[in-house]
Amino acid sequence: MTDFRWDKLATDGMSRRGRLHTAHGPVETPAFMPVGTAATVKAMAPWDVAQTGAQMVLGNTYHLMLRPGAERVAKLGGLHRFMAWDGPILTDSGGFQVMSLAQLRQLDETGVTFKSHIDGSTHALSPERSVEIQDLLDADVTMQLDECPPAGWPHDKVADSMRLSLRWAERCQRAFRERPGYGLFGIVQGGVYDDLRRESARELSAMDLPGYAVGGLAVGEGQAETFRVLEVTCPELPADKPRYLMGVGRPDDIVGAVMRGIDMFDCVLPTRSGRTGQAFTARGPINLKNARHREDTRPLDPNCDCATCTTFSRAYLHHLIRSEEMLGPMLLSRHNVHYYQALMAGLRGAIERGELTEHAQALAEGWHAGDI
Numbered sequence: 337m338t339d340f341r342w343d344k345l346a347t348d349g350m351s352r353r354g355r356l357h358t359a360h361g362p363v364e365t366p367a368f369m370p371v372g373t374a375a376t377v378k379a380m381a382p383w384d385v386a387q388t389g390a391q392m393v394l395g396n397t398y399h400l401m402l403r404p405g406a407e408r409v410a411k412l413g414g415l416h417r418f419m420a421w422d423g424p425i426l427t428d429s430g431g432f433q434v435m436s437l438a439q440l441r442q443l444d445e446t447g448v449t450f451k452s453h454i455d456g457s458t459h460a461l462s463p464e465r466s467v468e469i470q471d472l473l474d475a476d477v478t479m480q481l482d483e484c485p486p487a488g489w490p491h492d493k494v495a496d497s498m499r500l501s502l503r504w505a506e507r508c509q510r511a512f513r514e515r516p517g518y519g520l521f522g523i524v525q526g527g528v529y530d531d532l533r534r535e536s537a538r539e540l541s542a543m544d545l546p547g548y549a550v551g552g553l554a555v556g557e558g559q560a561e562t563f564r565v566l567e568v569t570c571p572e573l574p575a576d577k578p579r580y581l582m583g584v585g586r587p588d589d590i591v592g593a594v595m596r597g598i599d600m601f602d603c604v605l606p607t608r609s610g611r612t613g614q615a616f617t618a619r620g621p622i623n624l625k626n627a628r629h630r631e632d633t634r635p636l637d638p639n640c641d642c643a644t645c646t647t648f649s650r651a652y653l654h655h656l657i658r659s660e661e662m663l664g665p666m667l668l669s670r671h672n673v674h675y676y677q678a679l680m681a682g683l684r685g686a687i688e689r690g691e692l693t694e695h696a697q698a699l700a701e702g703w704h705a706g707d708i
């Protein structure tokens with residue numbers, strides 16, 4: 337059984353090309369992980385997800401503990417068998433989703449208690465219970481339970497919140513069931529405050545965890561602030577451990593974060609925006625709802641070799657979205673996830689060649705050129 341580890345294969349400036357080894361297989365980094373909230377990457381079957389080149393997907397403690405329940409997923413053989421995904425799975429710890437989705441939630445030293453947004457039933461999520469749920473789901477990567485302070489909180493409130501998350505990290509590490517190929521990631525907090533980010537990163541680094549996430553970002557702070565926080569945080573993290581920027585992002589966010597030392601990403605954007613008709617292309621995002629596409633026989637993105645782009649015209653995709661046909665979100669989600677995977681493959685190659693700066697410049701020129 338493989339040991340959980342991340343190999344650093346090449347560097348280019350602050351960026352790294354690596355390989356994560358997990359119980360369910362390797363993951364080439366920098367990596368983009370499609371989000372599979374309720375045990376499905378929405379509108380995509382697992383074979384569609386695999387075909388995009390994605391190696392690792394996200395599951396969600398909050399949704400799965402409410403429905404169908406963690407014990408039930410375990411009884412059914414765990415999340416890999418349940419959703420027929422035999423590659424690595426990372427599950428978030430649930431705290432972020434509670435604060436953004438649940439009703440009547442209460443957060444204190446012990447954890448969070450909340451009422452289900454599905455049926456109003458009351459639930460409690462402690463660091464120990466979150467780790468237990470992620471174990472029952474058989475997640476290859478378990479995330480610590482943390483508190484993600486909303487943007488705009490003052491320094492003293494963020495300091496208290498960051499230190500609570502540090503105490504929860506300790507409790508998660510004690511509760512985590514060590515087994516080969518599985519790892520627990522800490523989550524750096526501290527808002528947009530450099531001193532708090534450094535304190536959080538240093539304390540978590542001292543815990544010698546197998547991987548580190550940067551949380552508390554992509555909450556509306558804007559790209560410049562996100563990048564500034566990364567420039568402060570990444571240098572404080574161990575150079576030989578993977579770094580995961582939670583909830584990011586648009587293609588240009590991802591490129592900028594890779595250049596600042598991030599190795600792993602997750603975001604609902606490619607799937608969620610795909611369902612609303614938005615497609616990411618080498619010449620920037622376009623929305624297929626727009627009437628300008630209704631007689632356009634060209635492919636979505638001539639540079640893309642995915643099934644959507646090599647089979648259908650923009651006119652047809654426009655028709656599907658306008659008609660609210662199920663096939664529309666299916667085809668656009670597949671293209672968008674494929675596009676993100678191709679973006680990551682391009683970044684990995686550029687880092688190997690020591691050409692990331694030039695590659696990033698070429699990508700930005702394409703995006704700014706705009707659709708023709």
Ligand SMILES: CNc1nc2c(CCNCC3CCCC3)c3nc(N)[nH]c(=O)c3cc2[nH]1
Pocket residue numbers: 371372373394395396427428429430431432479482483484523550551552553554555582583584602
């Ligand atoms: C979109 N922006 C954003 N997302 C954040 C997330 C969620 C990342 N995505 C998880 C998947 C979505 C559903 C299933 C799992 C964050 N999660 C945690 N634990 N802590 C954050 O500070 C945290 C911060 C985040 N910022």
Ligand SMILES: [Zn+2]
Pocket residue numbers: 636637640641642643644645646671672674675
């Ligand atoms: Zn495509």
